[in-house]
Amino acid sequence: MYSNQTKLKLIQATIDLIMEHGLEKLTINKVIEKAESSKGSFYYYFSNIDNLMKETFFYSLNHNLFEFSYCKERSFKENINLFGRYLIKTSKKKSPEHAIMFLWISKCFQDENYKKQFQEMRKQIIEENTISRDLKEIFQVDIEWLYMFDIIIIGFLVHCILHEDEDVLLSIWEQIVNVMISNKI
Known part of the structure; x- marks a missing residue:
């Protein structure tokens, strides 16, 4: 087999x-x-090329998140701040997996088939990736918070790609975290 x-x-x-x-x-x-x-x-x-593309997207998403894990001994805020540092670090690598994710997203603007597939995958993307599973299990975040977090991460990654100054990015992330923390509970 x-x-x-x-x-x-x-x-x-x-x-x-x-x-x-x-x-x-x-x-x-x-x-x-x-x-x-x-x-x-x-x-x-x-089953077909579309199924392969979906699997490739999920692989790329989880492969990008693979090296990061939350630590139960750290506070929620510390973990989220460390995740921001991780996002900055991984965005600087310019990995093919990041490119795949953004290519797929950009294709949604041009092709209704991609948009429809992405909409069908949305729940799985946001709720079932490795980071979301940890957040739900360790810190009991709710689904609404995960959706907000996903939106913030996508926007932040774009800025990480466009902005070279990591100190500025870290400052921005810390401000974002303060807002996210106030909305967690």
Whole structure:
């Protein structure tokens, strides 16, 4: 049977191809060739190219968050401040995973199919990523707070990409955290 490694190779091939050629030129055959896989492997894991794109988006999202975890011994505010530092650090890496997420979002402005898919994925994106699961479990934040946090993170990441001064970004994040903390409870 197929291994999970095969699925990851297909997803990584998708990321590589998107970074090289954009979303529009992505095909199942190109992904299979890049991953050195087969159509059988592809269809074992993905029903179609849209399903592959969704899985690639979720992989990219969670891969970006993978290195960060909340610490139960720290206060909620300390954890959120550390997360802001993490966002700044990861945005400076200019990772393909960040690019995939923003390409997908920007594609929603141009293509109703992407917009519809993104809307269908919204709940899963916001409520089921690794960071959200930790926030719900450790700090008992509610769903409304997670949606607000998601909106803030997206905007903050854009500013992290555009702004070079990390001290200014940290100051902005701390101001944001103070507002978020007052709305947590």
